[in-house]
Amino acid sequence: MVAKIIKQKSSPYSALNIDRLRTGVKLQAPIYDAExxxxxxxxxxxxxxxxxxxxxxxxxxxRNVRVHERDLLNLTLAPGESQSSTSSLRLRSQQARNRAGGVSADR
Structure with missing residues (x-):
């Protein structure tokens, strides 16, 4: 008997709990239902x-989504990080650009 080895194609997607999603990130790839x-x-x-x-x-x-590896790092909140901390960081960054006379492309 000859055994065949079937190479499984690994998915570029990973499951992520939606409470760990960072807001304000523009997706490079679609998000799917992980369940x-x-x-x-x-x-x-x-x-x-x-x-x-x-x-x-x-x-x-x-509760869980499948996120492409291209977006995973940008979309994932770090342990202990919250949406409010990322929102205030973006606001401070925007305010600093405004004081420096820069115009944000985010708007």
């Missing part, structure tokens, strides 16, 4: 993750 066996699209590439996006996912009972 569904079907590829249910939750947020398309090019969209920005907002607090309202996260709240809507929670209302739908979604």
């Amino acid at each position: 569904s066996e079907k590829n249910i699209l939750l947020l398309a590439s090019g969209k920005t993750v907002t607090n309202s996006t996260i709240q809507n996912l929670k209302k739908r009972g979604i």
